[in-house]
Amino acid sequence: MVGSKKDQILYRALAEFSDACDIPELTPACPYYQLQADGSPVCGEECKDILGDDLSHVVASEPLSLGSDLAASVRTSRRPRPRRSREHRIAFDARQIYFVEHTRSVDSWSMTSLIKGLQNEVAWMTLKESEPDDRLAVVEEISAELARRGVDVETLIRQGLYDDIAGSIYWHLRNSLPKREDGLGWVDFIKKVMPDFDGWALETDNDIQSVIDALSCYLPRWLLHSPMKDVMSHRITADPDELLTAIETLPPRDHDAVWLVERFTTTFLEHWSSHSLEREWRYIHTQRAGCCPPGFMRERAIDLHQLALLLAEIGARHVSGHEKRDDSPPIRQLRVDQFLPLAISALEKGDRAEAVSIYRMIRRVSPEDRQVNNNLGFCVLPDDPQEGADLLESAIAGTNSAGPLLAMTYLNLALARLLLHDYEAATKAIELASQMDMEGFFGWMWDLEAVAQGYWVLKHIVGDDLRLYADDLEQMVAASAQS
Structure with missing residues (x-):
């Protein structure tokens, strides 16, 4: 009109x-x-x-x-001007932003910290079952602030955080089945769905996949139709038949909610869904509204060239018939980022076995995942440097990118080779790391001063400190080779 x-x-x-x-x-x-x-x-x-x-x-x-x-x-209308891109020399990292802001009052957090914080608390609800009330209190506080800023929190949790909640439930089952105890109702639910289920431990890929397959048609309905308190606490009270009656009312995936989560928590565009990439493009080049109120969209600048390349690849796959178009909620098995803070917490307490067990469990499901191999290799190298080196080399082989994260992997490989007294290979790994851009790095490495004294503690590394770390490691390798 x-x-x-x-x-x-x-x-x-x-x-x-x-x-x-x-x-x-x-x-x-x-x-x-x-x-x-x-x-x-x-x-x-x-x-x-x-x-x-x-x-x-x-x-x-x-x-x-x-x-x-x-x-x-x-x-009589005009072609809309695209939104202007802003250059950010430091790569966007939601973990870094949340790490800086999480000690402040919630009402002062950025949109990035609010989304990341909600993702953390909801996704880790079953990881520390001794404090569910405390976690729910934090979730409610963050949710209230997001609602005040105009975000539909219920859709955000039910749709945008679907993968995180599913991963948390799989983790809960992985831990509860061997103990023959479950306070959230999932074991009893699985027994109704799988009559032959006898409470076996999830020890093999087939065991894990059997449970995932059994839950694949129920989990979306539980998440979309259960009371919010049950969803946030990951508790199931419905019977299988009750959930199946919801099949006619199962809505399609709300891709705006997914876009909101991915935009403010996922660093690399290649890890975004195709729907989120498409929405971002239309937001920039047409009059499409953003996934949250406009004043908050500016928190993250998007690389327009990379976005265009990824969309071109998606379009080419679609034309070739290789791009799957599916509006149903996907059942991803586990998310690596979801468990990073838990592993860091274990390592900081000196419990390397717990950190290793986390990533071994994820690796059973995703053996080719670069990030899984990198994190497991990092955790295991103090106790088994050969396995650590093998895993880190697999992580390197599984990526085509060259930047701070790959530099980090090469430096961890160099440390593993140093422990194996393979000084030539260690030096080569450091050289390869030094050739890469390390700006914008944010993560944890093994403290080299502590390693030299025979014990293992984490060291938080930010930005150019990674290059200083590489220099210290190079000196350490040279000194060891001469001794």
Whole structure:
């Protein structure tokens, strides 16, 4: 429907106002204009969202008479200006942002920390079952703040955090079945679904896959239809037949909720779903609204060139018939990032066996996963440097990227080779790591000073400190080779 002339002139005036807003000065007269702590101006391009949500309907095609029965369609609207990209030299890392902000009051957190914090607490609900009430209290506090900022928290949890909750439940079953105890109701539920189930431990890939297959048609219905308190505590009280009756009301995956989670928690675009990539592209290049209120979208800048390349690849696969299009909730087995803080906590307490057990369990499901092999290799190298080296080499072989994370893996490999007295291979690994960009790194490494004294503690490494770490490791290898 074509809007009134008043609406149309408002649309064109706002569009021209938006186009004339140049970086870096922006437009101080704009009501959304803000100054950052360093004094530089910033905005979330709220004008684009107003144009898309409120005014896009007011301009449409109008016929222009050409005489007789002929008419031409004249498009009185304008091609929308793409959103402006911002360069970030340091790679986005939600863990780093959350690590910095999580000790502050929740109402001061960024959108990134709120989404990451909610993901952590919900996904780890069964990992520390001794404190579920404390975790639920944190979830409720974060949820209230997200709701205050205009986020649909229930959809975010039920749809956007589906994979995280599923992984947490699989972890719970992995631990509860061998103990023959389960306070959340899942073992009894599986017994009803699998009459031959006798409480065996999940010790083989076939055992794990059997449970996953058995739950594949029930878990989405439990998550989407159970009371929110049950979902957040990961408790199941419904019978299988009750859940199956929900088959007709099972909605498609809410890809906006998935986009919201991936945009604010997943660093690498290649790990985003194709639906999220598509939404991000349309958000930047058309008048599509973002996955959260516009003022918060600016927290993360997206590499437009990489986004375009990934979408081109997805399009090519679709044309070739290789891209699967499925709107149903996927059943991913386990997420590696979900368990990182638990493993770090175990390592900081000196419990390497617990950290190793976490990643061995995930590796049974995803033996080719680069991140799994890297993390397991890191955890196991103090006690079995040969296995650690093998796992780290598998992680290196499983990636085509070259950056801080790959540099980290090479340095861990060098440490494993040092422990094996293979000084030439250790030196080579350090050289390869040194050739890579290490800017923006955020993670944990083994403290070399402690290693030299015969014990193992973690050291938090940020940014260029990784290059200093490489220099120290190189000196350590050289000294060992001469002794």
